[in-house]
Amino acid sequence: MLALFRLLIFGLIFLTVVYFGLSWYFRSERRRRMERDWEAAGRPGSRDAYVEAGMEQYQQSLRRRLIWLVYVVPVTAVIVIIYVTNYM
Amino acid sequence: MFYVKWGFWALFWIVLVAFLHYTLPDHDIVRITDTYERRIEPGDNALFWSNADTGDNTQASGRDVFFIQSFLNDEKPMVYRNEDTGWGWPPYFKFDTSNLQAQASDAKMNASGENARWVDVLHYGWRNEFLSIYPNAVSITPVAGPDVRIIPWFNIVFLVLLGALFWAIRARWKRFWRTREDRAGDEWNDGTA
Numbered sequence: 001m002l003a004l005f006r007l008l009i010f011g012l013i014f015l016t017v018v019y020f021g022l023s024w025y026f027r028s029e030r031r032r033r034m035e036r037d038w039e040a041a042g043r044p045g046s047r048d049a050y051v052e053a054g055m056e057q058y059q060q061s062l063r064r065r066l067i068w069l070v071y072v073v074p075v076t077a078v079i080v081i082i083y084v085t086n087y088m
Numbered sequence: 089m090f091y092v093k094w095g096f097w098a099l100f101w102i103v104l105v106a107f108l109h110y111t112l113p114d115h116d117i118v119r120i121t122d123t124y125e126r127r128i129e130p131g132d133n134a135l136f137w138s139n140a141d142t143g144d145n146t147q148a149s150g151r152d153v154f155f156i157q158s159f160l161n162d163e164k165p166m167v168y169r170n171e172d173t174g175w176g177w178p179p180y181f182k183f184d185t186s187n188l189q190a191q192a193s194d195a196k197m198n199a200s201g202e203n204a205r206w207v208d209v210l211h212y213g214w215r216n217e218f219l220s221i222y223p224n225a226v227s228i229t230p231v232a233g234p235d236v237r238i239i240p241w242f243n244i245v246f247l248v249l250l251g252a253l254f255w256a257i258r259a260r261w262k263r264f265w266r267t268r269e270d271r272a273g274d275e276w277n278d279g280t281a
Binding site: 003004006007078081082085086087088 | 140142174175176179180181182183184187226227
């Protein structure tokens with residue numbers, strides 16, 4: 001049973017690192033795009049307020065929630081492989 | 089420096105290709121002639137033997153391993169080992185070793201001649217006589233004859249996705265360093281903002 005826990009623990013650590021890395025990367029990309037947008041829109045009002053409003057929207061977006069696929073896809077893949085290898 | 093750099097990348101690609109070639113699944117069309125089990129004491133070649141912790145004692149140094157003896161469709165011999173990979177590497181999650189051995193010994197009936205039973209053995213790993221290593225059989229499926237052609241869909245999809253991932257990371261890596269260099273020449277050091 002030890003091997004299963006080893007896989008679960010190291011897998012969880014690895015995927016969590018990937019999850020936070022990706023969410024940090026996408027957030028900073030989004031922030032950069034909002035800053036560029038603000039300039040393109042003719043610098044309406046406060047830059048910080050503009051960017052923050054955009055980030056607020058991003059936090060709610062489907063695009064952000066799709067990062068959870070980092071966990072969903074590997075777990076599904078493992079279950080499918082177990083089924084295909086042993087029961088098909 | 090040129091040769092060091094070149095040598096490094098050559099080594100990197102050789103190791104990567106060898107690793108993928110060892111780990112990814114491969115199909116052989118064979119006729120199975122015998123199945124047996126033999127005691128194995130992995131030594132220097134232990135890396136190429138599975139050490140699955142699927143409930144058995146893992147401290148024992150030697151153990152009995154199932155083998156499947158066969159002939160490929162070009163009449164060259166091929167011997168597979170049949171071991172659990174369990175929860176370990178490579179991630180085939182194979183636990184049904186004994187069932188597979190039962191299938192293999194069923195397939196060895198009528199092994200030669202006109203009506204030989206041909207099977208497709210899905211496996212990973214290498215056969216190497218000098219190291220005494222054997223590919224690990226993962227599944228056995230009956231096929232119509234020795235000339236059946238199997239398209240490796242899984243490998244195609246997997247390699248395309250892996251290539252796309254490498255490409256995405258590489259493009260971002262390059263862009264990161266390019267913007268860095270651009271920024272190095274801004275108002276901080278040339279005064280022409």
